[in-house]
Amino acid sequence: MSPRRGGTFFLITIFCGAAVASAQTNEPLRLTRQQAIDEALARNPSLAAARAQVEEARAGVVTAAAFADATFVADVAGQTHILNPASGNASDQGVGVTVPFPGKTRLRRDVATAGLRAAEFNVTQLRQQVAAGAAQSYDAILVAMRHREDLQESKKLASDFVQKTQARFLGGTVARVDVVKAETDLAQAENDLISNDRAILTARASLNRLLGRAGGAPIEATDTLEVPGPIAAIESLEKVAETSRPEIASLVAQLEGAKTATKLAREFWAPDFNFTVTRNAVQGTQTTYTTGVGIGVPIFFRQHQRGEIAAAMHREEELAANIADIRSQVSLDVQTAYTNASTALRQAIFIRDHLLPQAREVYRVASVSYGLGGSSALDLLDAKRTLLAAESQYVDALGAANDALAALELAVGAPIGVQR
Numbered sequence: 465m466s467p468r469r470g471g472t473f474f475l476i477t478i479f480c481g482a483a484v485a486s487a488q489t490n491e492p493l494r495l496t497r498q499q500a501i502d503e504a505l506a507r508n509p510s511l512a513a514a515r516a517q518v519e520e521a522r523a524g525v526v527t528a529a530a531f532a533d534a535t536f537v538a539d540v541a542g543q544t545h546i547l548n549p550a551s552g553n554a555s556d557q558g559v560g561v562t563v564p565f566p567g568k569t570r571l572r573r574d575v576a577t578a579g580l581r582a583a584e585f586n587v588t589q590l591r592q593q594v595a596a597g598a599a600q601s602y603d604a605i606l607v608a609m610r611h612r613e614d615l616q617e618s619k620k621l622a623s624d625f626v627q628k629t630q631a632r633f634l635g636g637t638v639a640r641v642d643v644v645k646a647e648t649d650l651a652q653a654e655n656d657l658i659s660n661d662r663a664i665l666t667a668r669a670s671l672n673r674l675l676g677r678a679g680g681a682p683i684e685a686t687d688t689l690e691v692p693g694p695i696a697a698i699e700s701l702e703k704v705a706e707t708s709r710p711e712i713a714s715l716v717a718q719l720e721g722a723k724t725a726t727k728l729a730r731e732f733w734a735p736d737f738n739f740t741v742t743r744n745a746v747q748g749t750q751t752t753y754t755t756g757v758g759i760g761v762p763i764f765f766r767q768h769q770r771g772e773i774a775a776a777m778h779r780e781e782e783l784a785a786n787i788a789d790i791r792s793q794v795s796l797d798v799q800t801a802y803t804n805a806s807t808a809l810r811q812a813i814f815i816r817d818h819l820l821p822q823a824r825e826v827y828r829v830a831s832v833s834y835g836l837g838g839s840s841a842l843d844l845l846d847a848k849r850t851l852l853a854a855e856s857q858y859v860d861a862l863g864a865a866n867d868a869l870a871a872l873e874l875a876v877g878a879p880i881g882v883q884r
Contacts, residue, residue, distance in 0.1 A: 621827075691812050815858045
């Protein structure tokens with residue numbers, strides 16, 4: 465076992481052990497983003513099915529190159545009664561074996577090997593999809609938890625607003641309706657927290673699904689939601705995508721197999737040989753042996769040309785067109801994902817550096833002024849709503865930036881080296 469493969473096995477063992485331990489103690493499974501991705505790659509049921517398909521294809525290679533089983537034939541001749549073999553006066557026992565025309569076995573093996581390579585690339589593609597899904601589901605938990613922190617802060621601000629409003633009402637500087645507005649704002653904060661519980665449970669269930677766990681299993685994200693680092697240039701990402709996207713490699717492997725299948729179909733004229741050796745025993749005579757060779761004669765050659773050969777050639781054309789189409793699609797995927805990621809990153813940075821500080825300052829001024837009796841309840845409520853909207857936009861922008869980065873890595877087909 466190589467050090468890398470051994471390290472991966474050790475890492476998977478740790479994660480699986482942690483999952484079992486957490487299930488036994490009913491404690492939440494605590495994972496970082498990378499651990500969640502590794503756990504999903506190790507335990508996702510879809511990946512397990514895809515790996516089984518690879519082994520099926522590997523077994524198909526053995527079947528394609530296997531020798532045909534020998535045949536044994538025995539008969540009794542000269543019977544005086546159809547249901548009484550002992551009444552016969554002669555018997556024959558023969559052994560036969562079919563030997564394919566030289567080169568056919570190699571071609572069959574090459575076709576099956578191309579299918580195996582395509583299956584392996586399909587597993588690679590699914591691994592990338594599962595990894596991207598795990599990262600996005602993990603970030604959904606972080607977004608929901610970050611929203612909860614903001615909503616809890618909003619509830620504290622609403623409670624402070626109620627206290628200030630009641631104090632001003634007792635002092636005779638505001639009307640009773642302002643107290644009702646403050647209490648309504650506090651009730652709205654409570655309702656928002658209840659709604660947030662649903663978002664958290666949904667995000668956890670989504671990640672558990674990718675991890676192969678029950679949807680309600682406890683899980684806890686230990687990473688924080690941060691603005692990702694800068695993204696590499698689009699030109700370099702497109703070059704990486706051309707060589708890294710498994711869809712292209714899978715189609716190329718299938719095209720190679722199709723070309724080999726066409727060569728195999730063109731050899732319909734090259735028959736397989738059936739060799740037989742028969743022992744002939746007749747009562748009263750010396751035992752003799754018969755050696756025979758049988759071959760197929762493809763006299764209906766046009767049906768082969770218009771049948772399997774034509775199908776194989778059109779399969780080549782289909783795959784060649786699909787490769788050209790997928791190359792264009794990959795370029796479009798990278799362009800779209802890059803645009804989404806760069807835009808989301810710029811939005812998150814702008815909200816963090818400009819909008820959010822201004823909203824906090826507006827609320828601070830309004831809160832101090834209201835406490836001193838200078839501003840109205842409506843002014844403070846408006847400032848609070850502006851602050852909450854800015855905080856919510858910032859959290860959503862962080863989630864969108866990280867999700868867009870995961871989508872960009874999926875479009876490229878390889879890690880792009882951005883620090884999260």
